[in-house]
Amino acid sequence: MKPINQMVAADISKIKMIVFDVDGVLVSRGTKIKQVGNTTTLETKVIAHKQITQIKELYGRGYLVNISSGRGLYMLQEMFREILPFVSLTYENGSATWYKGQIYQHINSFKYLKDIFPKLKQIKNKNIKGFEPKEFIITIHCKKQIKKIENIIIEDKNLYTVWNGEAYDIGIKNHQTKALGLREVMKIFKLKKENTMVIGDNYNDAELLAESGIPISADKTRVKGKFYVPLEGEFLPADSLMQKILALKS
Numbered sequence: 001m002k003p004i005n006q007m008v009a010a011d012i013s014k015i016k017m018i019v020f021d022v023d024g025v026l027v028s029r030g031t032k033i034k035q036v037g038n039t040t041t042l043e044t045k046v047i048a049h050k051q052i053t054q055i056k057e058l059y060g061r062g063y064l065v066n067i068s069s070g071r072g073l074y075m076l077q078e079m080f081r082e083i084l085p086f087v088s089l090t091y092e093n094g095s096a097t098w099y100k101g102q103i104y105q106h107i108n109s110f111k112y113l114k115d116i117f118p119k120l121k122q123i124k125n126k127n128i129k130g131f132e133p134k135e136f137i138i139t140i141h142c143k144k145q146i147k148k149i150e151n152i153i154i155e156d157k158n159l160y161t162v163w164n165g166e167a168y169d170i171g172i173k174n175h176q177t178k179a180l181g182l183r184e185v186m187k188i189f190k191l192k193k194e195n196t197m198v199i200g201d202n203y204n205d206a207e208l209l210a211e212s213g214i215p216i217s218a219d220k221t222r223v224k225g226k227f228y229v230p231l232e233g234e235f236l237p238a239d240s241l242m243q244k245i246l247a248l249k250s
C-alpha cells in the first residue's frame with residue numbers, strides 16, 4: 001500500500017467512477033441510536049459543505065460518483081439531499097441502488113432473514129442499543145460484541161455477520177455485500193473494473209475494495225488497498241482523496 005500523496009495522473013487515467021463509503025470516509029465514524037419500546041431515535045449526520053462542493057467538482061470534471069453504504073436509503077437521501085442529481089446511492093451493503101429516482105434492487109433477502117429477525121429481537125441484553133431501520137439487511141447497534149447474536153447467525157449457514165466496532169450487519173453470506181452493489185452499478189453505467197476507484201474504511205468494505213480497479217483504504221488496520229489515506233488525519237479520508245484527484249485532473 002502506498003500513501004495517497006504518491007498517486008500520479010497515470011494511476012487514474014482510466015477511472016470513470018469514484019465510489020465512496022460514507023461512515024469513516026465522508027463523515028466521521030459513529031452512529032447515535034437509541035431505542036426505547038417502539039420509539040427509535042437516530043441521528044442524521046450532515047455532509048460538510050466542503051465535501052458537497054468537491055463532489056460537484058468531480059461531477060463537473062466528468063466523473064460518476066457512487067455512494068456505497070450500509071445505511072438505509074432514507075438516511076442517505078437525507079445526507080446527500082443537496083447533490084442527489086449528481087450521485088447514485090447504493091445502500092444496505094450492496095442490496096440496492098437509487099439513481100435519479102429509479103430503484104434497482106440487486107438481491108432479495110426476505111426468505112433468508114424473516115425468521116432470524118424475531119429471534120434477534122427476543123434477545124435481552126443491556127448492551128443492545130437498537131435495531132437500525134433497514135429493508136434488506138439487519139443492523140443491530142451494540143455497546144460491545146454480544147456472543148448470543150453471533151451464535152444465532154453462526155447456526156444459520158446462509159448468513160454472515162460483520163462486527164464493525166459499533167454494530168452488527170447481518171446478510172446473505174457471499175452475496176449481500178457491497179461488491180454486489182458495485183458489480184450491478186458497473187452494469188448500469190457500462191463500466192469495467194479498471195474504470196472504478198473505491199474508498200472505504202471498514203470490514204464491510206473488504207469485498208467492495210477487492211472488486212475495484214483502484215482500492216483505497218481509509219483504515220489500513222482493517223482493509224487493504226492499492227493506496228491508503230489516514231483515518232484520523234487533518235482531513236476526512238474522502239476530502240484527502242478528492243483534493244488529490246481534483247489536483248491531478250485540473
Ligand SMILES: [Mg+2]
Binds near residue numbers: 022023024025201202
Ligand atoms: Mg465506513
